[in-house]
Amino acid sequence: RLEGVWDTVRKDGKLTADNIKTPMREIRRALLEADVSLPVVRQFVKSVEETALGTKVLKGVRPDQQLVKVVNDQLVELMGGQQQDLNDPKDGPQVILMAGLQGVGKTTACGKLALALQKRNKRVLMVATDVYRPAAIDQLVSLGERINVPVFEMGTDAKPAEIARRGLAKARAEDFDAIIVDTAGRLQIDANMMSELREVQATVQPSDTLLVVDAMTGQEAAGLVKAFNEAAEITGAILTKMDGDSRGGAALSVKAVSGKPIKFVGTGEKLEALEPFYPDRIASRILGMGDVLTLVEKAEASIKEEDAAEITKRMLSAKFDFNDFLKQYKMVSGMGSMGQIMKMLPGMNQITEKQLNEAEKQFKMFEALINSMTPEERTNPDLLAKTASRRRRIARGAGRIEVDVTNMIGTFGGMRAKMQSLSKMMKMGGGAPGMP
Ligand code: GDP
Ligand code: MG
Numbered sequence: 001r002l003e004g005v006w007d008t009v010r011k012d013g014k015l016t017a018d019n020i021k022t023p024m025r026e027i028r029r030a031l032l033e034a035d036v037s038l039p040v041v042r043q044f045v046k047s048v049e050e051t052a053l054g055t056k057v058l059k060g061v062r063p064d065q066q067l068v069k070v071v072n073d074q075l076v077e078l079m080g081g082q083q084q085d086l087n088d089p090k091d092g093p094q095v096i097l098m099a100g101l102q103g104v105g106k107t108t109a110c111g112k113l114a115l116a117l118q119k120r121n122k123r124v125l126m127v128a129t130d131v132y133r134p135a136a137i138d139q140l141v142s143l144g145e146r147i148n149v150p151v152f153e154m155g156t157d158a159k160p161a162e163i164a165r166r167g168l169a170k171a172r173a174e175d176f177d178a179i180i181v182d183t184a185g186r187l188q189i190d191a192n193m194m195s196e197l198r199e200v201q202a203t204v205q206p207s208d209t210l211l212v213v214d215a216m217t218g219q220e221a222a223g224l225v226k227a228f229n230e231a232a233e234i235t236g237a238i239l240t241k242m243d244g245d246s247r248g249g250a251a252l253s254v255k256a257v258s259g260k261p262i263k264f265v266g267t268g269e270k271l272e273a274l275e276p277f278y279p280d281r282i283a284s285r286i287l288g289m290g291d292v293l294t295l296v297e298k299a300e301a302s303i304k305e306e307d308a309a310e311i312t313k314r315m316l317s318a319k320f321d322f323n324d325f326l327k328q329y330k331m332v333s334g335m336g337s338m339g340q341i342m343k344m345l346p347g348m349n350q351i352t353e354k355q356l357n358e359a360e361k362q363f364k365m366f367e368a369l370i371n372s373m374t375p376e377e378r379t380n381p382d383l384l385a386k387t388a389s390r391r392r393r394i395a396r397g398a399g400r401i402e403v404d405v406t407n408m409i410g411t412f413g414g415m416r417a418k419m420q421s422l423s424k425m426m427k428m429g430g431g432a433p434g435m436p
Contacts, residue, residue: 005030006064015052015063015070023067024049035218035249040078040256048074058299069296072283079279080255084236084263087207093171094122094178095204099197099228100212102185105240105266107136109212110182111143112266112274118147122177127167128153129160129200130184140182147271160184161199168204181206189224194231201232209234210263213250215242221250222257229258240266243273251282320416322378326370365400366408372397381416384409 005026009019024045031041048071057066088094096113098106107130114124126144128151130136137153144151152167164181171179181204186193201209211234213221225237237254242265254262262277284293370378372394377383384390384405391405398404 006067009064009067010062012063014057015055015067017049017053019063020049020052020067023064027071031249031252033247034252035247036252037219037222037249037257040222040253043256044074044078044252047077058296058303060302061296061299065292065296068287068292072287072293075252075283075286076279078252078256079277079282080261081279083276083278084261085276086263087235089207093168093176094208095168095206096178096180097197097201097204097206097209098180098182098212099209099232099234100185101189101214101224102187104185104212104214105238106185106212107139107143107182108269108271109210109238109240109264109266109274110140110180111147111149111271113264114144114149114180115147115271116274117178117180118149123175124149125167125171125174125176125179126151127164127179127181129163130182131156131158131160131163132184136182136184143271160196161203164200165203179204189227189231198232206235208236208263211237211260213237213239213254215239215246215248215250215265216244218247218249219253222253225254225258225260229260234260236261236263238262238264238266238274239277243267248286251277320420321381322370322373322412325412325415326367326378362411365398365404366411368398369394369400369405369408381409381412 005023008022009015012019027048028041028045031044032038036044051074052067052070055066055070057063086094086096094117098110100106110126114126117124126140126149128137128140130140134156137151137156141151141153143149152163152170154163154166160183167179167181170176181200183197183200184193209232211225211228213224215221217224221239225234228234237258237260239250239254239262242248242251251262251265254260265275265277267273267275287293373384377390377394384394388402391402391409395402395405
């Protein structure tokens with residue numbers, strides 16, 4: 001649906017408020033048509049716009065491709081970023097409690113999860129607490145038979161919390177790795193269902209309370225997760241019936257509206273039809289532009305490599321001025337981690353986290369100081385050593401004192417000397433240890 005929307009951006013050299021207008025309008029429409037809730041759409045469009053305008057179009061990449069990447073990254077973010085697996089407590093079994101309205105696919109999801117856990121070599125016990133319909137217990141039992149997973153049940157006369165308690169005791173006594181507790185649903189949220197759910201929850205202290213939601217309910221799905229989460233705290237959702245003609249909007253809104261991740265999606269009636277929810281895969285499926293994303297990611301990686309190579313070269317040459325110093329800092333912070341670069345430098349591999357933080361703070365100050373230098377001073381560091389009035393002016397401009405400038409010159413000088421001797425070493429024979 002989004003295929004044609006990037007065209008207006010293609011011809012220009014960069015992303016502007018003007019040329020992203022049409023694609024943004026189309027994205028907005030596509031999301032609304034996919035049943036994403038309006039506040040989520042608004043927030044999404046706004047953050048894409050903001051990010052796009054602050055994004056540089058990389059070498060070898062067209063602006064429309066760059067925009068696809070921005071939209072993709074924001075989609076991933078919207079859906080919670082990383083895939084979230086089941087919680088796995090170190091002591092005792094995984095206890096998974098299923099919640100949700102009637103007919104959404106809870107009992108089926110119990111069987112699906114049991115099978116998935118079994119494939120991870122876990123011994124699973126299922127527990128039937130839907131005491132309102134005898135058929136519900138039979139359904140779980142027959143699912144269990146198909147995959148060879150035992151079901152603990154006490155018929156329809158016992159109370160759900162009591163069944164759950166006994167089920168957990170059995171699992172502990174017999175050393176099961178996981179128990180999955182099926183519960184009864186109602187047609188809509190009501191106080192009885194919630195208090196029953198909370199009672200079971202309090203009894204078994206689940207490692208996961210998963211709300212099973214039918215994707216076909218569209219916009220309402222996200223709201224339902226929110227309401228359930230407020231009434232009985234959940235750890236995530238399972239979105240079922242994604243194979244049907246649902247428009248998929250729930251997948252985009254659940255996290256944004258409820259703060260809880262979708263952990264799995266159900267994609268069919270078979271017990272194999274359960275998939276972990278991967279925000280990045282869903283996003284690229286939505287955009288249908290996997291190739292473009294790969295292209296931009298490659299460009300990003302190669303720019304980083306070029307920068308690193310260039311800086312290394314300059315660092316090792318005699319011309320290591322304040323611009324290089326600053327550029328190095330900028331590149332390093334652009335990579336998100338001082339540590340990576342520091343580790344590449346000889347003699348610096350034993351640096352601690354605390355030292356790293358200190359270094360980053362210091363570099364920030366250096367940046368401010370260098371920014372208040374004249375271009376001439378930046379390329380000719382020796383000017384500063386001679387004139388105190390320059391040092392004072394620079395300090396004032398950065399809101400620091402003269403000693404800070406003197407200290408920076410010291411650090412800079414030390415680094416330059418190190419680079420120069422390193423460079424001599426390299427010229428003499430075959431490369432420094434640890435340098436690329
Ligand atoms: P419960 O009342 O919440 O326990 O729901 P059930 O597990 O009994 O499922 C209700 C119906 O939905 C059954 O006919 C299931 O086969 C069907 N169902 C469950 N999950 C899915 C799914 O992911 N895709 C499809 N197409 N059907 C599903
Ligand atoms: Mg059921």
